[in-house]
Amino acid sequence: MPADSPTILATSGGYVPGRRTRVELGPLVRLAVELSGVDGRTPRLGYLGTANGDQAHAIAERSEAARVAGFELNPLRLFTMPNVDDVEGYLLEQDVVWVDGGSVANLLAVWRVHGLDAIFRRVWEAGVVLAGVSAGSICWHTSGTTDSFGPELRAVQDGLGLLPYGNGVHYDSEDRRRPTVHRLVASGELGLTYCTDDGVGLVYRGTDLMEAVTERRGKGAYVVARGADGEAVEERIEPRVLPGA
Template sequence: MPAEQPTILATSGGVRAGSRTFLEFGGLIHFALDLSGVHGRKPRLCHVGTAGGDQRASNANMAEAGRVAGVDVSVLNLFPMPPTDDLEDFVLSHDVVWVGGGSVANLLALWEVHGLGEVFRTAWQAGVVLSGVSAGSICWHAGGATDSFGPDLRIVTNGLGFLPYGNGVHYDSEEQRRPKVHEAVASGVLPQTYCTDDGVGLLYRGTEFVEAVTERAGAGAYLVTRDGSSATAQEEELDTRLL
């Protein structure tokens, strides 16, 4: 049962430490599952760990969290090879795609090799909810600030571009994030850019921003735009709804 419209939930959260398991699904993953519109059966979530190197321990932790939440979790690994010759069919058999954090630069390079960009575009247009955290948030946008190349942040501009905006993640917890985004928007390297504190997600229907939601009280979302007359960045705090 697909979502009513092409839907993306781009986040800086989604998982938390479990009480009896290593991880549990947080409010943002549950919101992504709700957006898929599934009723009468277990939701199906596809975990994509490319940005973290397809670590088996991470895969197992997500699968275990899924069991606790009553969600069927399967994994799309690219190492040592994809799970099937028909990746489109594999992805379309799920309700939600959840992309984990790590190196967005490496993720985008590997996805290009395997043609996953077009697979995810087809899934998005078919109503599979696309979601994820950090690298799994930036990837759906035009680009954003990343530590893929080292501790000093750099800007990537080769995101999948389903959403024609920049994206900033971990806005409140990593001190380089805000100034780097402001610099990139002011110079025109990034277009207008939506940013999230830890625990916050951005909901898009089609390419339109709908709302910001949070699983952490007090966390915020922001829109950074360019003032063309002064070539500076302007930041607006967005209304954020607590899940």
């Protein structure tokens, strides 16, 4: 069942410690499913671990977490070859596509080799909710900050651009994230940039930011813009606390 309009949930979270498993799917993933409007059947959650190289142990762990949540997890693997004949058709069958973290630069390169840059626009426009954490947040935007190239954070400029903004993740937990975003916005390398503390997500309908949400109390979202004097100006966006937080 497609969402009412093209929807993206871009996050710095989604996983919480499990009671009987190492991790469980947290309130942010549950919100992504809610946004899809699925009702009366088991939600179908497409999963892409491209950014971490489609590691088997990560897929197994996420599958177990989905089972605990009552969701059907359907991994799309691209290493060493796609695991399905029709990638676009497979993604269109999902209620939500969740993209995991890792190297956003490698993710974008591999996706383009397989035509996923064009496919994801059609999947998004068809009403499948696109969501993810870290690399799985930055990828939907035009640009962001990444350690894909080494320990020093750099700008990544070739995001899919479904959302015409920059994106900053792990804003509170990695001490170089905030100053790097500020520097890149001030220099013009990043445009208007939305950022999330760990546990926080951004809900977009079409290309409009509708709200910030959090599965961790006290965390925040932020928008960073270039001021008239050429300096970066940051404003906090207070997130709505999700049930179960």
